[in-house]
Amino acid sequence: MITGASSGLGAEFARQLAPRCQTLVLVARRTEPMEALASELRLEHPDLSVGVLKADLTQSADRAELLKQLASAGLHPDLLVNNAGMGDYGEFVKSDWSKTEAMIRLNVEALTALTHALVPPMIEGGGGSVIQVSSLASILPIPDFAVYAATKAYVTSFSEALRLELREQGIRVTALCPGPVHTNFGEVARRQQTGDESPFREAFYVDAKQVVKEALSGLACNAPRVFPGWKVAAAAAVIGVLPLVLIRLAMGTRPRR
Ligand SMILES: NC(=O)c1ccc[n+]([C@@H]2O[C@H](COP(=O)([O-])OP(=O)(O)OC[C@H]3O[C@@H](n4cnc5c(N)ncnc54)[C@H](OP(=O)(O)O)[C@@H]3O)[C@@H](O)[C@H]2O)c1
Structure with missing residues (x-):
């Protein structure tokens, strides 16, 4: 089951998982793009069953x-891709509370609730996997992206702890930690029309196909975290060893959104 499968990384997960699955369940609010994707996948993989919820x-x-609906269809996902998520660029104090609340509900509450509901049947079934x-x-406090970064810090921390709780029970948990990817994410996160990305940030963009490919290989070798793309992986490695005081300095001088 893939959440946020109507666009971006979720749709790409569906494309790359289709040849390896018997059944795919696609979940999001917009059914039209998911139905189009489902038709495309059914044509390419006639044995695949695709449900849109x-x-x-x-x-x-x-x-x-x-x-x-999953229970009444007798479906017990053995892979949960908790992908649906959203961001909000700009100062926290000027944010629209309804957008901030939706972001916390989606990035934190929904991801946790679906994991809570769907992992126990995986354990009963003898195993399964979760990609968070x-x-x-998630590894940086980011001004003008404060709540988003904090929700993702939750996701990575939750994922790391959960994989330890579940390691004896045949459940793999991998946190996928991409840098920037061209999807609808920026459009949803932007508060008003702004200029192009800085060339520095643009240099870190990784293609959605590459992100998903590395996520699936990371899951296959039971990696705790996947930072797709060598530049993003190198940045994560540097951030991981920098003292907090230097991170504060760097974040304090970063261009504002
Ligand atoms: N793109 C990036 O630069 C980037 C970088 C790091 C991490 N990520 C993470 O990657 C994940 C996927 O994002 P993306 O880049 O693929 O962005 P995207 O193209 O905007 O996709 C977001 C997906 O989440 C779904 N979604 C949003 N609100 C929802 C809701 N209330 N209920 C159900 N589904 C909802 C959207 O579907 P509907 O609108 O149809 O509901 C859409 O399918 C997110 O968790 C994001 O935080 C993205």
């Missing part, structure tokens, strides 16, 4: 309905 994952009622889509932002 509409849910606003910020809503607990929608999540409950989604779980009900986090971000490079």
Whole structure:
């Protein structure tokens, strides 16, 4: 089951998982792009069964309905890709609270609730895997991206602890921590039309195909975290050894959004 499968990384996960799965369940709010993707995948993989489920994952009622639909179809996902997520660029104090609240509900609450509901049946079934889509932002406090970075810090920390809890029970948990990727993410996160990305940031962009390919190979070798692309991996390695005081200095002088 892939959440946030109507665009970006979620749709790419569906494309790359299709040849390896019997059944794919695609979840998001917009059904039209998911139905189009499902038709494309059914044509390419005639033995594949693809289900499209509409849910606003910020809503607990929608999540409950989604779980009900899975149960009534007799589906027990053995791979959960918790990918649905959103960001919000700009100062925290000037943020629209409804957007900030939705971001926390989606990035933190929905991801945790789906993991809580779907991992126990995986354990009963003898094994399974979870990819928690986090971000490079999870290892940095980022001004003008403060709540997003904090939600992803939660995701990476939760993922690391959960994989230790579940390691004896045949469940793999991998945190996928991409740097920037060209998807709809920027459009959703942007508060108003702004200029192009700085060339420095642009240099870190990694193609969605590459991100998903590295995520799936990381899961296959049970990697705790995957930072796709060598520049992003190198940046993560440097950040990991820098003292907090230098990180504060660097973040304090970074161009504002
Ligand atoms: N792109 C990047 O630079 C980047 C970098 C690091 C991490 N990430 C992470 O990668 C993940 C995927 O993002 P993306 O880059 O592929 O962006 P995207 O193209 O905007 O995709 C986001 C997906 O989440 C779904 N979604 C949003 N709100 C939802 C809701 N309330 N209920 C259900 N589904 C919802 C969207 O579908 P609907 O709108 O149809 O609901 C869409 O399918 C996110 O967790 C993001 O934080 C992205």
